[in-house]
Amino acid sequence: MRYLSVAAAFAVGVAVYSCSFSARSADDGLAERLEASRKVILAAAARIDQLVEADRKKHNVEPSLPANDQIFMRRVYLDITGTIPTAQEAFNFLESKESNKRELLIDYLLASEGYASHYYNYWGDVLRIKSAGDNVELHSYVAWVKQSLKENKPYDKFVYELLTATGKPSENGAVGYYLRDQGMPLDNLSNTVSIFLGTQIGCAQCHDHPFERWTQKDFYEMAAFTYSVDTRASGKAYQTQRRAIEDEIKKRNLSAQQRQLITQMARYNQWDLEDNDNRPLKFPKDYDYGNAKADSVVTPKTIYGENPQLQSGQSRREAFAAWATSKDNPLFAKVIANRLWKNVMGVGLIEPLDDVEGAEASNPELMEFLTYAMVRLDFNMKQYLRMLMNTDVYQRRAVYREVSEEPFHFPGPTLRRMTAEQIWDSLVTLSMDEPLANTYDTNSPYRFPYFDIENASPSSIVDRGVALYSERQNRGKKSASMSASKKPSGPNLARASEMRQPAPAGHFLRDFGASDRELIEGSNQDPTVSQILTLINGSHHYQIVREGSQLMELLAKSDKDQKLRTRIIYLSILGREPSSVESRLALNVFAQLKQPYRGNRELIWILLNTPEFMFIQ
Numbered sequence: 001m002r003y004l005s006v007a008a009a010f011a012v013g014v015a016v017y018s019c020s021f022s023a024r025s026a027d028d029g030l031a032e033r034l035e036a037s038r039k040v041i042l043a044a045a046a047r048i049d050q051l052v053e054a055d056r057k058k059h060n061v062e063p064s065l066p067a068n069d070q071i072f073m074r075r076v077y078l079d080i081t082g083t084i085p086t087a088q089e090a091f092n093f094l095e096s097k098e099s100n101k102r103e104l105l106i107d108y109l110l111a112s113e114g115y116a117s118h119y120y121n122y123w124g125d126v127l128r129i130k131s132a133g134d135n136v137e138l139h140s141y142v143a144w145v146k147q148s149l150k151e152n153k154p155y156d157k158f159v160y161e162l163l164t165a166t167g168k169p170s171e172n173g174a175v176g177y178y179l180r181d182q183g184m185p186l187d188n189l190s191n192t193v194s195i196f197l198g199t200q201i202g203c204a205q206c207h208d209h210p211f212e213r214w215t216q217k218d219f220y221e222m223a224a225f226t227y228s229v230d231t232r233a234s235g236k237a238y239q240t241q242r243r244a245i246e247d248e249i250k251k252r253n254l255s256a257q258q259r260q261l262i263t264q265m266a267r268y269n270q271w272d273l274e275d276n277d278n279r280p281l282k283f284p285k286d287y288d289y290g291n292a293k294a295d296s297v298v299t300p301k302t303i304y305g306e307n308p309q310l311q312s313g314q315s316r317r318e319a320f321a322a323w324a325t326s327k328d329n330p331l332f333a334k335v336i337a338n339r340l341w342k343n344v345m346g347v348g349l350i351e352p353l354d355d356v357e358g359a360e361a362s363n364p365e366l367m368e369f370l371t372y373a374m375v376r377l378d379f380n381m382k383q384y385l386r387m388l389m390n391t392d393v394y395q396r397r398a399v400y401r402e403v404s405e406e407p408f409h410f411p412g413p414t415l416r417r418m419t420a421e422q423i424w425d426s427l428v429t430l431s432m433d434e435p436l437a438n439t440y441d442t443n444s445p446y447r448f449p450y451f452d453i454e455n456a457s458p459s460s461i462v463d464r465g466v467a468l469y470s471e472r473q474n475r476g477k478k479s480a481s482m483s484a485s486k487k488p489s490g491p492n493l494a495r496a497s498e499m500r501q502p503a504p505a506g507h508f509l510r511d512f513g514a515s516d517r518e519l520i521e522g523s524n525q526d527p528t529v530s531q532i533l534t535l536i537n538g539s540h541h542y543q544i545v546r547e548g549s550q551l552m553e554l555l556a557k558s559d560k561d562q563k564l565r566t567r568i569i570y571l572s573i574l575g576r577e578p579s580s581v582e583s584r585l586a587l588n589v590f591a592q593l594k595q596p597y598r599g600n601r602e603l604i605w606i607l608l609n610t611p612e613f614m615f616i617q
Contacts, residue, residue: 041383042103044373045390051366052393052410064397064412069094071617072102072395074575078418078616079344079389080106081114082121083425083435083495087554087571094577106389110382113436116149117497119381121421122343123149124501126195128517131444131501133180135267139446140169141176142501146440155336155379156325159196163226163321168272170450175273182231182271189223193303195520196324198335198356201303208289212358214303217292220283221301225320227281231273237454238270248458254466261472262465269453275315304357305329327375331357337370340381344388346414347401354520362407398617416616417525420512421496423614428493430572431543433550438494444501493543508534535609544608545601555600562590565600573607 056063067075073093077085085093093105109115123129123145132138148158165174181188190202203209204219232238245266249259280297287294300316301307308323310316325332335356342348349361349370361367377383388394396412408414418426428435449468453461496509502517503509511530515522534540544551551572558564566586570578578586589606590599607613 037383041387042390044387045392047369048366048387049392051363051369052391055363055366055409056411059407059409061409061411063393064399066392067395067397067412067617069102070576071397073105075398075413075616076102076106076109076389077575078422078426080109080118080385081112082118082419082422083114083429084573085575086429086550087568090571090575102395103390106386110386113150115382116146117425117436117495118421119149120146120497121419124497124517125515125521125523127177128180128191128515128520128522129176129501130180130517132447133182135264136179136182136271137169137268137446137448137450138176138179139440139444140173141180142173142440144173144176146497147173152380152382155374155381156327156332157379159332160321160325163192163324164315164318166273166275168450175271178229178273179231179271185227185229186219186223189226190219191520192226192324193222194354196335197329197331198338198350198354199303199331200355215291216287216289217283218301218303220281220292220298222303224281224298224300225302225316228275228277228279228316229273230276230279231271241453241458242266242270244458245461248462252462258466258469261469262462265448265465265468266453266461268448269451275317277316304331333374333379334367334371336379336381337374337384338367340384341370341388344385344394344413345410346398346416347408347410362409417527417614418616419523419525420509420514422616423512424509425495427540427544428495430551431493431540431546431549433553435493435495436498438498440494440498443494443499508538508540541605541608545597545604551604552600555596560596562587562599565590565596566603569600569603569607573604574610574612 053063055061070090073090074084077083077089093101098104120142124142127145129142129145130138131142148161153161161174162177165172165177167175169175169179178188181191186205187202190205193199193201199214200212201209201214201219201222203212204214204216206216208215245262249262254262282295282297283292285295292298300320302320302323305323305328308319310319323329327333335353338348338350338356338361339353342351342353349363349367350356350359373387374384377387393410394413398415399412401408401414425435432438449464451461451464456464496503496514499509503514505516507514510516511528511534513524513526543549546552551568554568554572555565558568563583566578566583569586570576570582586603589602590596593599593602
């Protein structure tokens with residue numbers, strides 16, 4: 001079989017990645033700037049290793065052994081792109097003689113489409129992103145987050161745009177941040193402070209916090225910054241239009257199903273997020289503390305730091321967002337630096353992630369440096385990840401860690417089971433040549449079309465609804481006809497990021513712990529019996545060994561070369577070459593089953609059910 005050279009495989013990716021950190025202009029100084037950037041990143045990585053090593057010595061912790069190329073490669077693929085490498089990708093890297101091939105691989109993967117796909121899954125979990133909420137489509141929110149990751153939008157800008165978003169979902173996907181919690185402005189504020197500022201103030205919504213210094217007054221003063229957000233289309237104007245639509249429906253001889261669809265379509269187009277400063281927040285009528293008067297208007301005030309002063313033409317939300325995302329905010333950079341450190345190393349320097357305020361890091365000097373680095377890098381998340389992955393500590397063997405409240409001093413990253421999304425996406429990679437070709441828009445079409453409901457006539461809206469109903473009826477008949485006929489061969493698989501959000505209950509992803517997107521970071525990696533049964537008996541194995549799958553196509557080219565077939569299967573599933581003992585066992589499997597297809601299928605099934613496949617070493 002023929003493999004592309006590692007230089008050819010990496011060249012395009014590195015070029016694209018490098019340009020994303022340049023001034024985005026081709027000039028004579030580009031190469032010099034890129035080399036300067038590289039030196040800064042490697043110097044910062046070296047400083048991290050110095051701080052980790054000093055902490056190890058202080059606590060008498062021995063570092064784990066260095067990870068070999070096979071372990072490193074599989075780990076960095078899973079950590080950046082969320083999937084295992086293909087056999088060809090594994091072969092290219094392992095056979096490369098480049099002295100800095102690990103550095104090149106990190107750059108290549110950060111430039112790939114897989115980066116945005118994988119980190120969308122992470123932020124989808126953190127932000128509790130759903131495809132739809134209560135009478136609202138949030139597809140544009142999904143698209144906005146993905147696009148922000150693809151263009152490597154600086155984290156401070158990403159958060160600022162979420163917190164200040166206005167307009168219709170069809171015009172600005174970022175409004176999905178508030179529409180996700182529409183009707184729950186106080187809960188939204190609690191989530192905002194928890195996610196972006198690492199501070200738990202939710203308990204103070206109802207009473208003074210029993211264990212922290214936050215009071216109910218503190219909570220309401222913070223909430224007053226964002227409470228003015230209004231998520232309904234011009235209030236009275238929309239209600240007037242809604243009644244006109246209902247009157248138009250009554251004039252026509254429509255079925256109950258048609259009437260319901262038209263009403264739903266109108267509701268899904270009501271949303272237009274704006275600031276309504278005439279809607280101030282008031283303390284509860286039963287407010288029972290002496291520091292404020294019940295049912296009085298709350299004056300916005302931050303829970304720490306200098307209170308932002310509204311500038312001319314600035315909304316309260318804009319003032320709050322500017323304060324929250326400022327480089328001078330002591331928590332904003334620290335929280336994201338700690339988040340991404342845990343995402344890469346397995347354990348945060350401060351745990352839990354949403355209780356950073358006032359907490360002591362396991363390595364204070366390192367936490368201070370990482371916070372400084374995040375600000376110095378202008379909140380460039382790719383550069384920050386690039387720095388972490390070029391460290392010696394990241395490139396050491398993983399360490400098993402018991403669930404413990406004891407500080408962890410990083411002899412290496414922790415041993416982790418793949419997330420549900422990583423397992424699923426790896427199985428999709430084994431099944432398909434282009435896993436990202438099956439897109440979200442195809443898998444999760446809009447339930448209702450976007451249109452300007454305020455300026456459309458009631459008659460045209462009803463006409464649109466009747467036409468949509470007829471289209472759906474015809475589509476249903478066509479689907480039934482296709483079901484009765486012979487179905488096309490091959491899987492209809494998509495990566496987790498390209499499926500409806502969240503995956504439905506009972507799906508492989510949910511069985512393996514994917515979040516239902518109700519709680520912040522609601523996913524888990526707890527083992528269950530159903531997971532074992534799914535891996536042993538699940539249909540995913542059939543998709544991988546079916547004729548025409550990515551892996552089987554590769555194996556078909558090896559013909560009767562049993563050693564090559566063994567290598568391909570091991571490289572594809574475990575990202576490494578088989579040992580001599582494993583090669584002999586594989587040959588025994590092939591000899592017993594005789595037919596190449598059956599032998600391949602059996603060996604694939606065996607490796608998919610090993611702990612080595614499930615864990616990030």
